[in-house]
Amino acid sequence: MRHITNHEIAGLLNEMAVLYDMEGVPFKPRAYEKVAQNVEALDREVADIYKEGGVEALRREIPNVGEGIARHLEEILKTGTFGELKKYKKKVPVKLDELMGIGGLGPKSIRTLYVKLKIKNVKELERAARANKISKLPHFGAKSQEKILKGIAFSKKHVGRFLLGAVDPIARVIEERLKRVSGVGHVTTAGSYRRRQETIGDIDILVSIRGQATSVSGLATKRIMDAFVHMPEVARVLAHGPTKSMVRLKSGIQCDVRVVPEQSYGAALQYFTGDKTHNVETRKIAIKKGLKLSEYGLFRGKRMVAGRTEEEVYRALGLKWMEPELRTASGEIEAARAGKLPKLIPYGSLRGDLQTQSNWTDGNNSIAEMARAAMAAGLEYIAITDHTRSLAMTGGLDERGLARQGKEIDAFNREFTDDSSQFTVLKGTECNILKDGKLDLADSALKTLDLVCVAVHSHFNLSEREQTERIIRALKHPLVNILFHPTGRKIGKREPYAVDISKIIRAAAQYGVALEINAAPERLDLKDLHIREAVEAGAKLVIDSDAHAAAHFKWLDFGVAQARRGWATRADVLNTLPCEGFLKTLRGLKKR
Ligand code: DGT
Ligand code: CA
Ligand code: CA
Ligand code: ZN
Numbered sequence: 001m002r003h004i005t006n007h008e009i010a011g012l013l014n015e016m017a018v019l020y021d022m023e024g025v026p027f028k029p030r031a032y033e034k035v036a037q038n039v040e041a042l043d044r045e046v047a048d049i050y051k052e053g054g055v056e057a058l059r060r061e062i063p064n065v066g067e068g069i070a071r072h073l074e075e076i077l078k079t080g081t082f083g084e085l086k087k088y089k090k091k092v093p094v095k096l097d098e099l100m101g102i103g104g105l106g107p108k109s110i111r112t113l114y115v116k117l118k119i120k121n122v123k124e125l126e127r128a129a130r131a132n133k134i135s136k137l138p139h140f141g142a143k144s145q146e147k148i149l150k151g152i153a154f155s156k157k158h159v160g161r162f163l164l165g166a167v168d169p170i171a172r173v174i175e176e177r178l179k180r181v182s183g184v185g186h187v188t189t190a191g192s193y194r195r196r197q198e199t200i201g202d203i204d205i206l207v208s209i210r211g212q213a214t215s216v217s218g219l220a221t222k223r224i225m226d227a228f229v230h231m232p233e234v235a236r237v238l239a240h241g242p243t244k245s246m247v248r249l250k251s252g253i254q255c256d257v258r259v260v261p262e263q264s265y266g267a268a269l270q271y272f273t274g275d276k277t278h279n280v281e282t283r284k285i286a287i288k289k290g291l292k293l294s295e296y297g298l299f300r301g302k303r304m305v306a307g308r309t310e311e312e313v314y315r316a317l318g319l320k321w322m323e324p325e326l327r328t329a330s331g332e333i334e335a336a337r338a339g340k341l342p343k344l345i346p347y348g349s350l351r352g353d354l355q356t357q358s359n360w361t362d363g364n365n366s367i368a369e370m371a372r373a374a375m376a377a378g379l380e381y382i383a384i385t386d387h388t389r390s391l392a393m394t395g396g397l398d399e400r401g402l403a404r405q406g407k408e409i410d411a412f413n414r415e416f417t418d419d420s421s422q423f424t425v426l427k428g429t430e431c432n433i434l435k436d437g438k439l440d441l442a443d444s445a446l447k448t449l450d451l452v453c454v455a456v457h458s459h460f461n462l463s464e465r466e467q468t469e470r471i472i473r474a475l476k477h478p479l480v481n482i483l484f485h486p487t488g489r490k491i492g493k494r495e496p497y498a499v500d501i502s503k504i505i506r507a508a509a510q511y512g513v514a515l516e517i518n519a520a521p522e523r524l525d526l527k528d529l530h531i532r533e534a535v536e537a538g539a540k541l542v543i544d545s546d547a548h549a550a551a552h553f554k555w556l557d558f559g560v561a562q563a564r565r566g567w568a569t570r571a572d573v574l575n576t577l578p579c580e581g582f583l584k585t586l587r588g589l590k591k592r
Pocket of ligand 4: 430455484485546
């Protein structure tokens with residue numbers, strides 16, 4: 001039996017969900033998605049659970065798994081796939097992951113495109129759109145054809161790049177594998193991964209050998225290289241050398257490993273962390289000091305003056321060590337020289353999450369399930385912020401629905417005050433901003449909430465001026481506390497809406513509204529430069545997972561990473577505060 005990871009299993013279940021959706025099978029798509037999410041959230045390997053207790057253990061230990069799915073899981077563990085999936089794949093043999101990556105295309109439209117035009121991949125999709133064939137299909141029209149072409153152009157810009165959120169679990173698994181090889185010292189993934197960029201081109205891993213200070217030959221090095229190229233994640237070996245190997249992983253991303261001697265480890269880490277522009281600056285500084293900086297160390301002539309750690313390399317250059325997230329040659333070097341580096345918000349420092357959806361609308365889990373998952377993730381409070389009525393496709397709540405939901409939240413909190421653990425569910429909303437900037441719910445309903453959050457979810461195509469005015473009108477509303485999704489982008493899928501973000505930032509600061517850094521890996525609405533601008537303008541921030549399922553709370557640190565790349569400190573991010581302090585500060589903003 002070959003080893004198959006939870007991540008791969010979840011991928012197959014999600015694929016099944018899409019295929020069921022395509023064929024219009026009711027209920028099953030959501031059921032498979034739910035199990036996929038539960039599998040991702042497990043803290044044990046499905047393979048180990050099965051080894052211990054077979055199908056029965058799978059049913060017992062993975063929520064929502066019944067007899068049918070348990071059998072599929074067994075088949076996946078034994079053969080790498082399952083019959084039902086193969087059967088459905090045969091009906092619509094298209095490149096699903098490719099087509100699903102195009103903004104605006106869903107399972108149903110992909111099926112129609114295949115049935116009517118035999119479109120199997122993005123190349124054929126583009127050809128058909130250019131030949132004006134798609135506009136003639138029922139339910140498509142010229143507008144959707146236009147949208148598809150835009151989506152293709154947009155995804156081309158991102159070709160070959162992967163979301164940090166997708167790369168993160170893979171890189172961790174590989175790091176763990178390398179750490180287990182005997183004789184290994186340090187293992188660190190450098191490059192854009194270490195800088196926590198939104199997207200990653202390739203994974204660059206550095207390994208040092210314990211005890212071998214100056215050379216990297218020998219058995220340990222060979223063992224590392226052999227272990228690396230034979231990992232189950234590897235699809236193809238591109239190079240298998242004595243100190244450097246390169247592979248293409250099954251997930252499509254390339255991964256390189258370099259073995260470096262202990263005494264050069266810091267210099268190599270500094271060099272391969274980059275980014276390139278930061279490296280150019282540090283090299284210039286070295287030259288000015290009569291030194292030479294390379295991945296092997298910092299040298300005066302032939303003598304090495306630093307290299308074992310990054311700290312000593314930076315120190316020798318007259319700089320304080322700086323966090324990788326800052327290394328973009330945009331002021332961090334000057335700040336490091338002057339001792340004025342920001343004290344970045346630490347990972348794991350969020351105590352609450354202000355955007356979560358429940359099964360009252362388009363979320364996967366009940367309020368109680370979301371609360372328990374948030375507690376397990378170390379949080380002290382969450383706000384339930386379901387969509388509002390004008391978003392009919394999500395089952396958005398009206399005033400009466402919101403009032404009923406409030407009762408359920410009260411009941412949950414009451415039950416919890418008896419408990420020794422301190423946890424609060426706050427009443428919130430993701431209130432839709434209507435076309436004219438008015439809100440989707442009456443003030444009388446908004447007043448009953450702990451916090452009012454607003455977002456644009458329709459009329460994405462207004463002009464920049466109209467869109468900006470519409471949002472600012474909502475920010476001026478005396479009850480509004482947080483702007484969700486300030487740009488509405490989806491990385492690689494959807495451009496941000498046309499909006500003057502500088503104006504929004506200034507308005508948020510002026511009207512006492514916090515701006516959301518959305519932590520969902522494909523959203524990250526505010527970019528690093530926006531965050532820096534907000535921090536400088538004195539606007540407050542919150543970081544939310546936008547969880548639609550219990551498993552999504554693990555995304556929060558991707559939002560923290562984004563905040564760090566925007567030079568944000570703990571004080572800039574309101575949900576680093578405990579619940580009461582958070583609410584007090586949030587409300588205080590409105591009174592200034
Ligand atoms: P990526 O992979 O496109 O997401 O971005 P990075 O930053 O990981 O870039 P990558 O993988 O090409 O190279 C890793 C690091 O190695 C990079 O951040 C800095 C360093 N590096 C690579 N090429 C050069 C170069 O031509 N000059 C300098 N100074 N540094 C380089
Ligand atoms: Ca890289
Ligand atoms: Ca690379
Ligand atoms: Zn949302």
